[in-house]
Amino acid sequence: MTEHDAFARRVLRRETHVSRSVSTVVAMLLLLVVAAAAVSAAVLVFLDQRVLGIDPRDVVDAAVAAPRGLDPTVVVGVGAVVAVIGLVLLAKGVLPGRRPRHSMPSDRLAVVVDDEVLASAAARAARTATRLGPDATVGTVGRRTVDVVLRPAAGVDVPAVAAKDAVDREFAEIDVVPAVHARVRVQPTGRVDG
Structure with a gap:
């Protein structure tokens, strides 16, 4: 593996995934403040100051006794807020932080393509194969799928298989990473153009 390959792989990773450094720094600062307060309190207790x-x-005795003297709705509310914060931090750590982008192979460059551009290319390929108007095809791109919805005028028959083949050919030429699989649907109710 050359130095260029390692550099390109690092650039592609940065451009297709969300950085978690801000949430990590905030969580670590909060943890540091809590730990510093606990250590300071322990030192003060040890020195009897x-x-x-x-x-x-x-203060510790009052905090331990506080839930018994408070309204249960306040205790439940504080518990719910702490649980939500915990779930957000857990989700930040576990869920993939992927940006809506795909990469394309290249020998010389690190090429990143936005998913909206890929959706537009899929809609254009399906529109060309079916000879529909510009507003009659809509494309969306997910992590591994491209979904094209055809909305023909009322009473017009549309060859969905030809549209799917055209989208498959388009993405075979583009060769995005990770690879996407096309799915073409025709809306059962046609448009009425006035």
């Missing part, structure tokens, strides 16, 4: 006239042991 008070901060601004408050004993850290009294």
Whole structure:
């Protein structure tokens, strides 16, 4: 593997995936503040000192006893907020942070194509094969699929197989990574152009 290949692979990875560094820094800063407060309180307890006239042991005892003296809706509300924050952080760590982009192979460059461009190419290929108007085809691209919806005028028969073949040929020429599979659907109700 050459240095250029490693560089191109790194650039493609950065352009097709979302950076998680901001959420990681925020989570680590919050964890650092909580850890610093706990260590400071432990040191103050060990030295039998008070901060601004408050004993850290009294604060911990009040925090432990607080749920018994509070309204249950407040306790449930605080628990729900903490659970939502935890779920967001878990989702950030587990779910793939993919941008709506695909890459294309190239010997000299790192080529990234936006999914909207691929959807437009799929719609154009299907529109050319079926001879429909510009507003009669809509394409959407997912991670591994391209979905083209044909909306012909009422009473017009559309060759969906020809449209699918045209989209397949288009994406075979483009050769995006990861590869996408075409799915062409014809809306059962036709448009009425006025």
